[in-house]
Amino acid sequence: MPDLLMLALTLVAFIAAGAFARACPRLMGRGDEAERAER
Amino acid sequence: MTALGWRQILLFAALVIAATAPLGGYMARVFAGERVFLSGGLQPIERGIYRLAGIDSGSEQGWLAYALSLLTFNLIGTVFLYLLQRLQNFTPLNPGHLAAVDPDLALSTAVSFVSNTSWQSYAGEGTLSDLTQMAGIAVQMFLSAATGIAVAVALIRGFARRRAATIGNFWVDLTRTVLYVLLPLAVLAALFLVWQGVPQTLDGSVTAATRDGGVQTIARGPVASQLAIKMLSSDGGGFFNANSAHPFENPTPLSNLVELLLVFLIAAALTNTFGRMIGNQRQGWALFATMGLLFAVGVTMVYAAEARGNRLLQPLGIDALPGPLQPGGNMEGKEVRFGTAGSALFAAVSTASSSGAVNAMHDSFLPLGGAVLLTNMMLDEVIVGGVGSGLYSILLFCIVAVFLAGLMIGRTPEFIGKKIEHAEVKMTMLALLTVPALILLLTAVASVAPPGLAGLANNGPHGFSEILYAYTSAANTNGSAFAGLNANTPFYNLTLSLAMFGGRYLVIVPVLAIAGSLAAKPAAPRSAGTLPTDGGLFVGFLAGVILIVGGLTYLPALSLGPIAEHFAMQAGTLY
Numbered sequence: 085m086p087d088l089l090m091l092a093l094t095l096v097a098f099i100a101a102g103a104f105a106r107a108c109p110r111l112m113g114r115g116d117e118a119e120r121a122e123r
Numbered sequence: 124m125t126a127l128g129w130r131q132i133l134l135f136a137a138l139v140i141a142a143t144a145p146l147g148g149y150m151a152r153v154f155a156g157e158r159v160f161l162s163g164g165l166q167p168i169e170r171g172i173y174r175l176a177g178i179d180s181g182s183e184q185g186w187l188a189y190a191l192s193l194l195t196f197n198l199i200g201t202v203f204l205y206l207l208q209r210l211q212n213f214t215p216l217n218p219g220h221l222a223a224v225d226p227d228l229a230l231s232t233a234v235s236f237v238s239n240t241s242w243q244s245y246a247g248e249g250t251l252s253d254l255t256q257m258a259g260i261a262v263q264m265f266l267s268a269a270t271g272i273a274v275a276v277a278l279i280r281g282f283a284r285r286r287a288a289t290i291g292n293f294w295v296d297l298t299r300t301v302l303y304v305l306l307p308l309a310v311l312a313a314l315f316l317v318w319q320g321v322p323q324t325l326d327g328s329v330t331a332a333t334r335d336g337g338v339q340t341i342a343r344g345p346v347a348s349q350l351a352i353k354m355l356s357s358d359g360g361g362f363f364n365a366n367s368a369h370p371f372e373n374p375t376p377l378s379n380l381v382e383l384l385l386v387f388l389i390a391a392a393l394t395n396t397f398g399r400m401i402g403n404q405r406q407g408w409a410l411f412a413t414m415g416l417l418f419a420v421g422v423t424m425v426y427a428a429e430a431r432g433n434r435l436l437q438p439l440g441i442d443a444l445p446g447p448l449q450p451g452g453n454m455e456g457k458e459v460r461f462g463t464a465g466s467a468l469f470a471a472v473s474t475a476s477s478s479g480a481v482n483a484m485h486d487s488f489l490p491l492g493g494a495v496l497l498t499n500m501m502l503d504e505v506i507v508g509g510v511g512s513g514l515y516s517i518l519l520f521c522i523v524a525v526f527l528a529g530l531m532i533g534r535t536p537e538f539i540g541k542k543i544e545h546a547e548v549k550m551t552m553l554a555l556l557t558v559p560a561l562i563l564l565l566t567a568v569a570s571v572a573p574p575g576l577a578g579l580a581n582n583g584p585h586g587f588s589e590i591l592y593a594y595t596s597a598a599n600t601n602g603s604a605f606a607g608l609n610a611n612t613p614f615y616n617l618t619l620s621l622a623m624f625g626g627r628y629l630v631i632v633p634v635l636a637i638a639g640s641l642a643a644k645p646a647a648p649r650s651a652g653t654l655p656t657d658g659g660l661f662v663g664f665l666a667g668v669i670l671i672v673g674g675l676t677y678l679p680a681l682s683l684g685p686i687a688e689h690f691a692m693q694a695g696t697l698y
Contacts, residue, residue, distance in 0.1 A: 089226075094233075108636040111553075
């Protein structure tokens with residue numbers, strides 16, 4: 085049981101890091117040049 | 124301080140400077156995929172690995188694919204190392220018949236070595252089998268170092284490329300780093316260490332009859348092979364609990380010098396690799412000079428504090444002056460054969476890099492010496508730092524520096540021909556704030572929570588320093604410890620795992636995002652208003668930014684720990 089808990093924690097942590105990576109483009113925005121061009 | 128002590132320090136610095144350009148040039152050719160003198164022997168192995176793993180070495184990845192490959196690879200490494208520890212009582216090469224490692228300790232150890240931290244809540248010789256040491260710990264020392272270097276190289280490509288959608292191939296960078304950089308150097312270092320007297324055997328421990336009629340068990344194992352990559356990878360996790368203070372892990376003054384050199388070798392040379400890959404070696408030397416400046420200040424302060432000794436011991440008749448028969452200064456927790464200078468230099472190198480190896484017990488350093496060791500780590504491991512992580516961390520500070528300079532003069536900041544815009548600044552701040560947030564929050568929790576306080580051997584400001592040091596070391600992937608804190612409890616194993624994980628991957632992901640964002644940008648032509656970043660002015664400005672950001676973030680915590688302890692000691696109170 086403790087092993088499953090530890091492995092589950094590991095999996096959740098790496099999945100969260102992957103989700104963070106996927107969210108980065110949204111966090112970064114589209115860049116000043118792209119925004120200027122849009123305006 | 125003695126002339127002999129300074130000669131040791133200056134000899135070490137001269138060797139690092141001499142090795143930086145040749146190794147930096149070699150690594151630049153490796154990461155550009157060019158032929159090097161080892162290609163004849165290693166290329167068939169490299170191609171075989173790609174074929175076996177199904178890697179298309181000709182294709183490249185965007186930053187997100189690069190990051191997800193890295194995370195997947197590190198997840199597999201963590202699970203493998205965890206299971207290896209939990210099953211070691213069933214696996215071969217366990218001459219000491221050691222039991223399976225407890226679940227929370229196995230998790231902490233797995234995260235620790237996969238993240239290149241090497242925090243050890245255990246004594247290696249009494250906890251891990253030879254198989255776990257060799258197939259688990261030593262392998263992860265190679266792979267975690269290669270992971271850090273791959274991230275640094277990806278960021279360099281971000282600066283070097285123009286309007287590019289890709290930043291390299293993680294699997295190729297990983298393979299080439301291990302094959303062409305780490306393995307050859309580790310083999311040479313292991314052979315040297317065996318020559319110096321470090322054991323390399325699978326025969327297990329031996330027993331010896333002591334002079335007073337007792338029996339002593341002397342632990343041995345495949346030490347040299349692990350020690351070589353331990354130092355080279357700036358990982359620092361010892362085969363023995365006493366780490367490089369153990370005579371089997373650091374037998375001679377020459378092994379001490381070479382171990383120190385191995386710690387700085389790759390991380391320092393990467394500044395030169397950076398300069399070559401962006402086509403401006405002066406820029407690489409500017410980063411090297413910034414690191415060197417901060418290191419020189421740190422090592423001088425630690426050596427001065429330790430050589431001065433503890434004045435409270437003088438009335439007790441204890442002679443702390445250097446002489447022909449003793450090195451003098453504060454020798455508590457230090458090996459007589461290394462003395463104050465050798466111990467101060469090792470401690471400064473170990474905390475400036477992300478090594479964490481020790482040849483003296485940092486808990487016994489005087490408060491100001493301990494404060495410098497803490498500060499070295501708190502500056503995000505930019506003073507040479509870990510292999511790869513040192514370079515990408517100082518590049519993050521470069522982005523902050525040019526951003527601040529841009530604010531001062533009202534220009535869009537530029538760095539190495541790339542405009543630094545809000546996307547890069549946001550990711551930089553995210554990476555730079557994650558680590559202090561983890562350290563300060565977890566230290567605060569452990570300082571008031573009963574399970575956190577239960578692990579303390581000292582009270583007052585020294586006890587606080589022990590907790591602060593543990594989380595600082597973990598989140599900055601250093602791994603050294605202030606002894607005195609029993610961290611092998613579920614509370615510390617789990618919270619330190621969180622610090623190590625966040626301090627590694629929540630920095631790597633934004634760094635790769637920055638790499639991708641920069642690679643996609645066109646070149647920003649240099650103009651009369653461009654801030655020169657490869658000269659003395661920028662070196663001073665960058666060092667100032669690093670110190671001010673680090674100082675503002677951590678000064679309150681340092682005041683509660685080592686600074687308060689220093690003033691208490693001046694007033695006659697010891698903790």
